[in-house]
Amino acid sequence: MQRAGVESSSVRWVGYDLDEHVLEVGFVGGGVYHYLDVPPEVALALLEADSIGRHLNTEIKPVYEGRPVPRAS
Template sequence: MRREPFDSSAIVSAGYDPGTSTLEVEFTSGGVYCYRLVPGRVWRELRAAPSPGRYFAERIRDVYPEEWLPHAT
């Protein structure tokens, strides 16, 4: 999945696949996670959020099923 860079202290980059409703997030810690069943609205709001890290923590983490991607780049 193609990710775009984020201006965030927590998120390096993120990408979204509307066909599968999948969000992929690369964190500054180096981890890359895939979130399933994410509505397009949530992706748009994450991209527009003044603080993407805060938006992620409040609206995505622990809300959508996640999967760690050990070798994603």
């Protein structure tokens, strides 16, 4: 999965797995979440949004299942 850094006060980077349709979001606070069954066009819209954090909160989180990624020990 390739990750791209983004300009956001809450999101550090975004990645997308085209085969699995998993959107991966790395937050400024250090947490990482996978959002499941996200279509490619929805992931692209997130990257193109004027406010990535607002778009994530209004268009991704309410619609797609999010799972925290455990930190490696």
